[in-house]
Amino acid sequence: MTWHEDLATHVGNTGVRLPGAGGHAPAAANVAAAGAGWYGEEEEGRAEEGWAQQAKGFAESTAEMLRELGRGLWDVAAQSLAGAEDSEVARRLRKRAAATGKRLSFMNEYLPEERDPVRCWLTVAAVAFVSLLVLGFGSGNETPVELPKKLIIGPPSADRIQLPDGRHLAYQEQGVSANRARFSLIYPHSFLSSRLAGIPGIRASLLEEFGVRLVTYDLPGFGESDPHIGRNLNSSAMDMLYLANALNIPEKFWVVGYSGGGMHAWSALRYIPDRIAGAAMFAPMANPYDSKMTKDERRKTWDSWSTKRKLMHILARRFPSLLPFFYRQTFLSGKQGHPESWLSLSLGKKDKTLLEGPAFNAFWERNVAESVRQGDARPFVEEAVLQVSDWGFSLSDIQMQKKEARGFFELIKSLFNQAEREWVGFLGPIHIWQVCTLFS
Known part of the structure; x- marks a missing residue:
């Protein structure tokens, strides 16, 4: 007798009747299957329940x-x-923790008033740490990209003059010679640039036609110019004055300022106005921390910049010692890069198309390579700090305006004397074009 038949006899004696042919007792196979289903499911359920409890x-x-x-x-x-x-x-x-907390206390302004700063920033740090871990683990599956090319720095080739303090200033001349010049222009370059930039896109034939003598020079520590520790905008204006005297530039000359280089052009208008015939500014930079700016002017200035550029200005203002780390990861890495990333720019479609052209790429690589020739981060840090520190003047001081009577006796005198008051500020022409900048 098989176990199916034996099980059927035991189940059949219980009196349980299952549907079958003719209402009779079910076949042994059916009863065996039914019995197997009952007891098998019960034992399996008990086993699962025991495992869960364990x-x-x-x-x-x-x-x-x-x-x-x-x-x-x-x-x-x-x-x-x-x-x-x-x-x-x-x-x-x-003590160190208290000092660090005091320096970082300005960041609490971005938190809601009812929030605990310690708990909030600990949460931010934890989330940032986890995010970096996730990005680190996820970066392993990324598609490999082409490695950037190395910057090629050519041999020194600049003409240089010696300044009264012993430093050397590298310069380059374009256009007509000194004896044929109708207009003399001095152009201080912008951040991450050099004397080789000149005025991008201008043709030599155009300079010849209008009798223009264009002089560009390397800022201290850039290109082939010697560094100048502790420089400021007053010394920058003096460098331009000494350069003009050394090159036999006539009594007055024009200054050209482009983006970050506009800061040095403003200084010439402020400190050596008697030698300046006029100024041509292309999207010149203004000091975002100028105390005489209104809230609306300051807001518009900051809103026009990308988030990364705002961060770099804040670091230059409060933590300049951190800037060399970022610079060595980008333009001081010895490799080629893209201006939109290195200069924290937000460019339009037309500008991006221009940057992709071979002519601009050749110009950009040559100019950047000359700018970082010395491989030192200090001149770039000094330039970034100058942009956001006290310039020693405000742009409103350069604006042509009538001199106001400051003292009591001067005020009384002006009431009785109807003579026209003296004009102050820069009295020459200033032409400003607000365009998208490719260099900051």
């Missing part, structure tokens, strides 16, 4: 052990560090 008990035991372990470690740490807050190391760390 897993739950194991998890509870593990959690209890970890909790006890944590309490033990906390007690050991508390006993080991008892009285450590009075140690010399703790006092030094406390």
Whole structure:
């Protein structure tokens, strides 16, 4: 007798009747299958229930052990560090932490008033750390990209003059000679540029036609010019004056300012106005921290910049020692890069199309290579700090305006004397074009 038949006899004696042919007792195979279904499912359910209980008990035991372990470690740490807050190391760390917190307190302005700054910034730091981990793990599956090419720096070839303090200033001349010049232009270059930039796109035939003598020079520490530690905008204007005298430029000359180079052109209008015939400015930079700017002017200035550029200005203003790290990752890395990324620009479609052309790429690579010739981050840090520090003047001081009576006696005198008041500021022409900048 098989086990199916044996099981059928036992089940059949219970009096249970299942539907079958003619209402009789079910066949042995059917009853066996039914019995197998009942008992098999019940045993399987019991097995699953037992496994779940065991897993739950194991998890509870593990959690209890970890909790006890944590309490033990906390007690050991508390006993080991008892009285450590009075140690010399703790006092030094406390002072450094307080000083760092004071310097970073300005960031609390971006938090809601009801939020705890410590908890908020700890949360931000934790989220940033996790995000970096995720990006790090995810970067392994990225498609490999072409490695950037190295910057090729040619041999020194600039003409140089020696300044009264012993420094050398590298320069380049374009256009007509000194004896044929009708207009003399001096052009201080912008950030991450050099004397080789000149005026991008201008033809030599155009300079010849209008009798223009264009002189460009390397700022201190850029290209082949010697560094000048502690330079400011007053010394920048003096460099232009000494350059004009050394090259026999007539009594007055024009200054050209482009983007970040406009800062040095403004300084010439302020400190050597008697030698300046006029100024041509192309999207000149204004000091975003100028105390005489209105709130609306300051807001419009900051809104016109990309987020990365705002960050670089904030670092230059508050944490300039961090700038060399960013510079060595980009234009001081010895490799070629894109101006939109290196200069934190937000360009339109037409500008991007221009940057992709072979003519511009050749010009950009040659100009940047000359700019970083010395491989030193300090001149670039000095230039960035100058842009956001106290210039020693405001743009409103350069604007032509009537001199106001400042003292009491001058005011009384002006009431009785109807003579026209003296004009102050730069009295020559200033032409400004607001265009999209490719160099900052």
